[in-house]
Amino acid sequence: MKASRKEALTALVFVSPWIIGFTLFLLYPLLASVYYSFCNYSVLKPPVWVGLANYRNLIRDDVFRDSLVNTLVYAAMALPTGMAVAIGLAMMLNAKVKGQTFYRTIFYVPSLVPGVPLAVLWLWVFSGKQGIINAVIQPWLDALSRALVHLHLHVTLTAPQWLTNATWAKPALVLMSVWGAGNAMLIYLAGLQDVPQHLYEAAELDGAGWWSKTWNVTLPMLSPVILFNGVMGIIGALQIFTIPYIMFPGGSPARSTYFYAMYLYDNAFLYLKMGYACAMGWIMFVITVALTVFALKLSSRHVHYGGS
């Protein structure tokens, strides 16, 4: 008995930093945040209890609704696209072509570029006047317009103003997130390499072509990884902040890129409505948990676990 007592005390000493950290930076803020969400709180004065007022005002708040819709729309656009590209690239790399490491590096390095430099770089790439993307696309669009004339369709196709056009701002962000698919690609690649070869061989014996093999062997075997990346992707997409903050201050084109985390930040540090911001934080938390549970529920029906 004495030995285990001693071990427990030693453990206490070892864990002590985390006990402090957990209490100070997680437990206390979580509880305080709930409390603040029921208060008017500008950090300069003590909080004043207002009950459900913040939550009631949020429901009526147009900007809140817009920011939430923007975020969900962006997530719905970016996640499937990113996943498809990542899996596609992983499958191509898995085919053991020559120069596999070389390609793998090329696809991965862009995902290393961090938030601020990434935003600045793409501000330059998407620039309406001097942007390289439009400079490259425009000649193709011109050629397409000329071709369409033969079909008696007279249209002028112009490359979009990515940064100032409300329709194209979100797609621009989706493109950027796809550029960063290298990280997910590596995870899928590792998952692909775990797929037992004999399953493919069995499928080939049954006459399965490429698509059939992918749909019936590859994707089901990858489903745990897809699930995990999906959940992480949702959680990440809901919190997108740095890039739109730098590229689209105020959510510029017609508030189309004003995302949830940006509105939360503005409420806290611009308008000093910290209680309001806390309420927003908790709503985000609830949505995150709900989406995660939903994804897990879906997974029990579609995800295949187990080895060979």
Next chain:
Amino acid sequence: MTTSAQGRQKKYSGAGRQRNAWLLHLFLLLASVLFLFPLVWLISTSLKQVNQAMQMPPTWIPKPIVWHNYYKAFHYHENRVTGEIPFLEYARNTVILAILTVAGAVCSNALVAYAFARLRWKGRDVAFALTIATMMVPFPVTMVPIYALYKNLGWIGTFRPLWVGFWFGGAFNIFLLRQFFRTIPFELSEAAKIDGCSEFEIFRLVVLPLAKPALSVVALFTFLGTWNDFLGPLIYLVDPKTFTLGLGLQAFQNQHGGTPWNLMMAATAMVIAPVIILFFFAQKQFIQGIAVTGLKG
């Protein structure tokens, strides 16, 4: 897609396979060009003169190649009364923070993970599950009270909110290290105990040396987190002299008289460079870190 025996034969004969290989290479090359061009364009712009950078149609290889842009970006001074953009100071601030956070993360998380992995105590597994659960809490939820806490301590405007927390452990690193510590054979600990070592000595002399790979993953990802952090410096730093690289790069943008894009790209390249260089030297650690997060299932 044919299913006849003949069709199958054609697909898997040498000719079919050759064609598939060429197609694959084509796609890979196309994808490579698409993935590479922004970075190539970044370097290209960074080496141009200001007027050439704005020129349409675009030229890929600058004539002349202005290496001096990098020097200029590093020592950039805004010519207005509002002051300078001391890029050098931003870099210094960021490096100092990186050292403080990495040291804190490695020390504190190793200690905590050891308790979860190598010691037996009541409630250990529940506590560990709780630790993992906290990883689900998004930062915005706790952001306001933590800010208020620092404000009451009078730490807003200093570096302390950006590194002190790292000395008290973090869920992700605890998880990572705990998984790794458990793979070290317990017999080694037993042997050391029989030799009369205290628990801390076992930690220091047996486990830590064997854990270098995992510790370097923690160090790497903590460094990257600090180097790339934007929201933290944004809310906690006030005096422009204390800004980090992330904030500083953004400040470059808000220029009177238009952004000098060639210098901007040079500055961007300099901020990205350490990350890329680190990747090439520490590839194993990168992959390991991703593997732990990705394949835990």
